[in-house]
Amino acid sequence: MNFRKRLRLFAVTGLTFVLALTVTFQGSFASKAEAADTLGLQAKSAILVDYNSGQILYEKNADQVYPPASMTKMMTEYLVMQALHSKRLTWDTKVSISDYAYQISQNRGFSNVPLRKDYQYTVRDLYEAMAIYSANGAAIALAEKVGGSEKNFVVLMNQTAKKFGMTGAHYINSTGLENVDLGKFASYGGYADKNGRNELSARDLAKLAYHVIKDYPEALTISKIPLKNFTAGVTTPIQMVNWNYMLPGFGANMNSYKYDGVDGLKTGHTDLAGYCFTGTVNRNGHRLISVVMGTSSDGQRFEQTRTLFDYGYQQFSEKTVAKKNQLVQGQKAVPVNNGKQGSVKLAFGQPVVVTALNGGKVNASFKVTLDSSKLNKDGTLEAPIKKGEKVGYATVVKKDGVYGYLNPNENQIPVVAAEQVDRVGWFIGMFKAIGGFFAGIFSWIAGLF
CATH class of the missing domain: 2.60.410.10 (D-Ala-D-Ala carboxypeptidase, C-terminal domain)
Structure with missing residues (x-):
């Protein structure tokens, strides 16, 4: 030829x-089957990702969708950060509280700071309450501010999930609460039945965490705060304790879960979802991202995350x-x-x-x-x-x-x-073209014999 x-x-x-x-x-390279057999992780699903290379180091049922509970709020955080970076919001932008956000915020059976309808909060007030304390009313208020309504915001959530390749993701609200918990507000996102809920896979959540860290790393400066008082609109400060007990800075009762280098990202829990955690840790520039879904207790989600982090740092190198x-x-x-x-x-x-x-x-x-x-x-x-x-x-x-x-x-x-x-000059180029022409002619003639 x-x-x-x-x-x-x-x-x-x-x-x-x-x-x-x-x-x-x-x-x-990591073998998925080998990792699964070695770790025996006690979770419905899980994934471990090396952030720097993007390689998956471990996975278990990573594409099976489950309710993510408050890990949903990572998407809410991402879209608020996006609005801040596009100058549609500032940290000092005032936010009014709707009846929906107000009523949900009064339920202290959920993670919440009680909000007032006669008070305007700053975006920073609400974002910190959401990211540190997983406050559901605060998340709803921010969703309404960014999207005009939570229903519109959910459209943005699903569009962004599609953009990120989160193929199993389906959002119906900004908080991760199930419809059975939301009562008369449960129709948002197209699910009217009481069993409606957000659904994501561990792989989806890892992709979302990756984009939060990559696109808006300042989000970690808030997610790593272990303890902060909420003072907006209250006479007595409300102590917000971060639900991520792997962070440094906690007292002795939670210190057993501490893991050096952890700076995020989001916990989640409902009766349906179990105890979940999307974690990230950075040691000497080597960052890992983990997701565990459906563990059986508050402490177990951190114990299983520790197992993943230890596996990543002890068994792998760049x-x-x-x-x-x-x-x-x-x-x-x-x-x-x-x-x-x-x-x-x-x-x-x-x-x-x-x-x-x-x-x-x-x-x-x-x-x-x-x-x-x-x-x-x-x-x-x-x-x-x-x-x-x-x-x-x-x-x-x-x-x-x-x-x-x-x-x-x-x-x-x-x-x-x-x-x-x-590039050759036009004169040399002309002779090359002529040479190519005659070479073609001679080749054609040769083919006749």
Whole structure:
């Protein structure tokens, strides 16, 4: 098969180079079955994610949907933060209290600070009550402020979940309370029956936590506050104790759950959901995200989270597989049209870091996909090409394909031109074209004999 036919075939098959290179390093990718057998986690579902690499280190029933209880409020927090960053709100924006938010806030059987209808609270007052104390009335008031109504806000919640790839998520309210608890306010989000509730999977919640941390890291400065007084609109301050007992700063009765580096994110509990927790911990820049759903007690959700965090830190380490600007070894240079050089080598545009089990060896390989918008119809790049110009991306793969990433886009390492290729002048280009024309004629004639 001649070169031109090969190029045409290359273009038809998706303009994808599959790199035959194998990179060997100490460590191994996590095996889901192995992790599950080893940990024996006492929860209906769970997941552990390395935030830095985006790799999943453990999962159990991670795609099964369950009621998330107050872990729902992470989406409410995200959308409030989004409104703050877009300047639609400020921390000092005043918020009025509707009859709905007022009545729910008076029920001290739920997590709440009692709100007043004759008082305007700041966004900060309500956000801190929601993020630290899981106050349901405060969450409703913020949802109404951002969306105009909680019903409109729920539309935003579901749209954002879809954007994040939270395929199992379905929200009907901003708090995580079930319809049976909301009484006459239970029709929001399209569920009128008393069994209506929000539904999410552990994987959905991990994706949401990832975006909260990545997009609005200042949310952690509030979620890590262990204790704060609520003073807005009250004569006697209300002590808000964070339900996340893994945070530092608690007294002796909760100190047994403390885990160094924990700074978030959200607990949840209802009779239907059981005890749940989306946690995150950061040690020396190495951050983990965990979700446990449906544990049997307040303490068990933290004990199971500790098991996950210990597993992540003790059994795994980060490995640099390739450095920035390192050539993609084994990858053929890409043909360049109208260039002073006929081809260009490829390099990684950023370091390639993976999370691997300690001990043993594993083969990791890369699949390189070129950006079709950069290519001519014959599969060549067009000169000029700048050094460092992005021309595609590489993904870390195993023999069974891309493995264990929370968000597939996180496993896309930019691939760049390793060198500059200038465009030839028009005079040289003309002679190249003439040469190509006659080469084609001679080839045609040769084919006749």
